[in-house]
Amino acid sequence: MEKLTPKDLIDKGICPTCYDKEHENVLYGDNSSKMLFQNDLFECFLVGNPRAEGHTIIISKKHYKDMMEIPDDLCEEIFIFAKKVMNILKDVYHSESVYLCTMCDGPMNHFHIQLIPRYDYEKRGSKNFVKERKEYIENKEKIEKIRTLLGYNK
Numbered sequence: 001m002e003k004l005t006p007k008d009l010i011d012k013g014i015c016p017t018c019y020d021k022e023h024e025n026v027l028y029g030d031n032s033s034k035m036l037f038q039n040d041l042f043e044c045f046l047v048g049n050p051r052a053e054g055h056t057i058i059i060s061k062k063h064y065k066d067m068m069e070i071p072d073d074l075c076e077e078i079f080i081f082a083k084k085v086m087n088i089l090k091d092v093y094h095s096e097s098v099y100l101c102t103m104c105d106g107p108m109n110h111f112h113i114q115l116i117p118r119y120d121y122e123k124r125g126s127k128n129f130v131k132e133r134k135e136y137i138e139n140k141e142k143i144e145k146i147r148t149l150l151g152y153n154k
């Protein structure tokens, strides 16, 4: 079978994130080594092509296209969780700050929040949202520390 790309799926009106979950991570691969926390409602994991060390995504398990569509109780839960993760990332990675963004990108977007650390050698400002992507380097010690702080026992 021909390998589908995220773009092919979007063109067919299929959400790539949902497709990936329903087809054993065929698009994005197994990310269990990057998982920092998960429950019935959302997952939180390190990005495989990060814009900064510690770049993290929080994503709803159910499909909502963006923040405008999520129920209030999920919105509350996910943003309070995001605040906790931001503080943990700042401490664990010794970043100066952590930026938050969420895209409302159209119907085939799948609601997620991005948390992007900014380090003291980096300039402040909106360019932090589009920093060049870099290689993911696994740091098991930091991952374990974050999992412990978030109470995630896998």
Ligand SMILES: [Zn+2]
Pocket (backbone or CB within 6 Å): 015, 016, 017, 018, 019, 062, 063, 064, 109, 110
């Ligand atoms: Zn989806």
